[in-house]
Amino acid sequence: MKHYELVEHTADVGIKAFGKTVAEAFEHAARGMFDIITDESPIDPVGQYDIELEAPDREQLLVDWLSKLLFLNDAQDLVFGKFQVTLTGNKLSASVFGEKYDTKKHRMGVEIKAVTYHMLQVNQNEPIFVQVLFDI
Helix, strand or coil: CCCEEEEECCCEEEEEEECCCHHHHHHHHHHHHHHHHHCCCCCCCCEEEEEEEECCCHHHHHHHHHHHHHHHHHHHCEEEEEEEEEEECCEEEEEEEEEECCCCCCCCCCCCCEECCCCCEEECCCCCEEEEEEEC
């Protein structure tokens, strides 16, 4: 099974991420987002960061999850390549692994400005997938 595919849109780029579970689809969406940011550069799991989130529904949880990772990327210059997500209802608990962005190691892909609600989807039935567009 492929982990994700890019979703082309007029002025944005998006991800449709698949998984055996919704949690795995969340992981693949995050991996796809960082593949866009780093032009698929390898990212070593040097540091671990733990994230806890709660939202009124899974769609909002997906936006909050990716937005939190985007914030860490922007504020602390971090890139992530490994994700372990647990979903319990509308609560997310995750450990993410990555390193500081290094211009000698990581290519510069597309700068993602924000996670949007346009075409947002969390499909919890077979085939399980999530879809999200990014403002670039």
